[in-house]
Amino acid sequence: MDKLDWVKGAVIYQIFPDRFARAADACIDGVFEKWDSPETPEGFKGGNLKGAEEKLDYLKDLGVNAVYFNPIFSSAANHRYHTFDYYSVDPILGGNQAFRSFLKAAHKRGIKVILDGVFNHASRGFFQFNHLLENGAASPYRDWFHPRSFPLKAYNLGKDEKPNYACWWDLPALPKFNTKNPEVREFILGVAKYWLEQGIDGWRLDVPHEIDDDAFWKKFRRVCKAVNPGCYITGEIWGEARRWLKGDQFDAVMNYQLSAACISYFGGKKLKLTHAYDGRRLEPGDQKKFMADIERLLGLYKPETTLVQMNMMSSHDTDRMLNTYGGDAALLKMGVVFSFLFPGAINVYYGEEIGLEGAFNAGTRRGMPWGRSKDRNEDLLKLYRRLAALRGNNPVIKHGKFEFLKEYCDGETLVFRRFQGGKSLVCLMNNGAARKTLALDKKLLGRLPSAVMNHGLTLKTAGKNLTAALAPGAYAIFKI
Secondary structure (H helix, E strand, O other): OOOOOOOOOOEEEEEOHHHHOOOOOOOOOOOOOOOOOOOOOOOOOOOOHHHHHHOHHHHHHHOOOEEEEOOOEEEOOOOOOOEEEEEEEOHHHOHHHHHHHHHHHHHHOOOEEEEEEOOOEOOOOOHHHHHHHHHHHHOOOHHHOOEOOOOOOOOOOOOOOOOOEOEHHHOOOOEEOOOOOHHHHHHHHHHHHHHHHOOOOEEEEOOHHHOOOHHHHHHHHHHHHHHOOOOEEEEOOOOOOHHHOOOOOOOEEEEHHHHHHHHHHHHHHHOOOOOOEOOEOOOOOOHHHHHHHHHHHHHHOOHHHHOOOEEEOOOOOOOOHHHHOOOOHHHHHHHHHHHHHOOOEEEEEOOHHHOOOOEOOEEOOOOOOOOOHHHOOHHHHHHHHHHHHHHOOOHHHHHOEEEEOHHHOOOOEEEEEEEEOOEEEEEEEEOOOOOEEEEEEHHHHOOOOOEEEEEEEEEEEEOOEEEEEEEEEEEEEEEO
8 A cells, every 4th residue: 555645635624823822721821912912023922732633623624634833942033933942842842741741642543643843944043053153163062053254243233244154044033054064964864863752743844955965865765755654745836846756756746836726717807926936036927837837746746756846825924815815715716626626735724724814924824713604605615625625535635636627718718627546626716707618518518517615606407518507616526
């Protein structure tokens, strides 16, 4: 059996720990911002792992079978990409004991756990860097980083002054590791091995392309797979990633190319972004471009690799979907339906299932509004649950091929299918502003067509054919 079979068709739920859920009785010290106050760059809301554990039944009901945590290790930042101690879960989150409890509870429910591996850079509080900061060239850890001169200037830089050591994006709080150093390599590999031995099911690798060293990543894979052959290794690479997906480095990457294609087509003239995707500005695209983008994407990697891609709709690094789709929930729903039916695992960023709003750095990482019905789009939540249920252990979703049925695609009406071993799922959508009518071959939807999901489509028999009428924003899925 394929060790990564659990990833195929999986619904992964992404949790930003400080903002997902806070258990009041988690015995966490500190004074935190009000949960529903606006997102701030430095502020802590006090989300913790016990709070996340208390929401596991919610996730199970949603159809989730894997959780991806943004960083959970000790850090002086609310996002925790400034790692202080790679072997200690942040005490604000509840420490190692709280994580062990979460892991056990998740596995009991059949939910896998993927951690964020930030191995390109550490923080000023990381012991070896702090030692270098205190002792300069005399520190035995001087080769762990990339100092250019001494003493290191890590604080209070002038307006146009850059740090005198290599950092991620010249941010002094994020000193870059020297991964050419064997000691650093062994340290990172030891961290990866340790947490897999503790029972995690995979690693999401932060900016792995910045460790420009195939030999390192090949060894990383060997170390990880030796502990757990079924562990999932996915990298944050926004563009084409064939270099890393030959079977000897990563299993997958975060497939932002899928979300980019969906935003351009389904968002269309309403799309609104505050940021670039892979360094490029997204523009509205027609159906011809969308289909070409999708077919190019399907042709990039081997089919088995495509089936384990981490398909993104949004994340902590993007605007939230409702904002991206111009506030139009009907357009958003079509993007969601298409993404859920596409080959690979699907990543759901927390709160998107209830239609949270927020732009990047202005709400994308807001507190999850538990218990406030005014912030919950129940219709959208129902759609996510139904789509996740449709994916659950569905062999067509897990292993099936994808194709557009181009004879029915007229620029606004989009028809495609997933198929495997004589079974298929056929989806019809209307991405236009007007009602559309299609004449369909009766064989397309089976002898007795019955939609497993139907929003705005009606079928009528017309001689040897079927006539499908689709309202604007309609989508329907048929199981054959």
